[in-house]
Structures are given as C-alpha cells and as structure tokens.
Amino acid sequence: MTDASLPRPFHMHWGGGQIVEEARFAGQYTCPAIQLMRYDEGEAAGTVGLRFCHFSHDGRFQRSPLMIGEAEIDQLTAAVRRNPGIRALLLRIAGGTPPSS
Numbered sequence: 001m002t003d004a005s006l007p008r009p010f011h012m013h014w015g016g017g018q019i020v021e022e023a024r025f026a027g028q029y030t031c032p033a034i035q036l037m038r039y040d041e042g043e044a045a046g047t048v049g050l051r052f053c054h055f056s057h058d059g060r061f062q063r064s065p066l067m068i069g070e071a072e073i074d075q076l077t078a079a080v081r082r083n084p085g086i087r088a089l090l091l092r093i094a095g096g097t098p099p100s101s
Helices: 070-081 084-093
Strands: 008-012 015-024 031-042 048-055
Touching (some): 015 070, 070 084
Antiparallel strands (some): 015 031
16 A cells, blocks of 8 residues: 555645545555545635545555445544544544544
8 A cells, every 4th residue: 555645735626725634544455545635725715525535555546436344444443543633524424523632
C-alpha cells in the first residue's frame, strides 16, 4: 500500500481544497479509505466532507464503490480511531456524539 502524505490537494467541480485526514488500511483486495476533505475554494469553501473510496495496492484511486466486508470492520475501526475529525463526523452520521477530548 502506498502511503500518501497529508495534507494533499483535491479538486471537484464544486470546489477544491486539501485532504487533511485519511483512515486507510491494506485489505485483501484493495486499500479502503475514508478521507476528510477540507474545501478551501469554490462554492463549498469553508466546509468539510467525507469521501468513502478505495485504492489499489499500488496506490491508484479506484472509481468503483467502496465495499467493506465484516472481516475488515476491525481494521477500518482502528484506522478511524487514529483520525479524530473523521471519527467525529462518523459518530454524527451514526447518531452518536463525539467523545470530548
């Protein structure tokens, strides 16, 4: 798995910015990732978002859905725990509240 340095730039039609956190691990077939994207320009400027994606083992971005099997949940959980911004947003999605730190 290729580790990419952070932050690193991204560009979308509605704005661009920096990937500031990434929860990624090497799975059996791909490297699943959840990215925290901070928009610095365009109509989304001043906001953050999550991208659920995956990479090939040699680091190429894959343009297909991210699928996580039950056997990989613990690895993804460990990767998310190392990224407090991603963890907080996932807790919001799940209806929980982020831990105070």
